[in-house]
Amino acid sequence: MTETTAQAKNPERLELEQLTALQPGLARLMPEIGARFWKAFYAAQASNWPLANWQLREMRKLLRLCEVTRPKYTDDIEEWIADDLDPLMTALEAHDFVAFERLYHEAVDFANELHRRWQKEWIVWKLPDSPPPDLDLTPRG
Numbered sequence: 001m002t003e004t005t006a007q008a009k010n011p012e013r014l015e016l017e018q019l020t021a022l023q024p025g026l027a028r029l030m031p032e033i034g035a036r037f038w039k040a041f042y043a044a045q046a047s048n049w050p051l052a053n054w055q056l057r058e059m060r061k062l063l064r065l066c067e068v069t070r071p072k073y074t075d076d077i078e079e080w081i082a083d084d085l086d087p088l089m090t091a092l093e094a095h096d097f098v099a100f101e102r103l104y105h106e107a108v109d110f111a112n113e114l115h116r117r118w119q120k121e122w123i124v125w126k127l128p129d130s131p132p133p134d135l136d137l138t139p140r141g
Helices: 003-009 016-022 026-045 049-069 071-093 097-117
Strands: none
């Protein structure tokens, strides 16, 4: 095998199209976003405010990654962040679960409206009926 053939099979540098193809789309990112959103709800319900806040902050980072990898959704994602996520963060800062719960369900409704707007009406996210089994939601410190 010549050096040129080896380089063609295992290039040292990827082309822009190849790098673009490696980037996660919303189908890969949204399950993690949904899991963080689920965990944030039950953490807030358990009064584990730091965990709920951290989950939502990490979710915001993932949403911003969605904007980079799929810029056609940027305006709608920014609208959801401003109108839904930011008020949720404010309710968490106030340790106001009553407001948080109401805002949370409104955020879910609008997220599902965005699915319809994007012609993916078969995607209907819902809050799971029970807390995540992989976390102890007991507040610490």
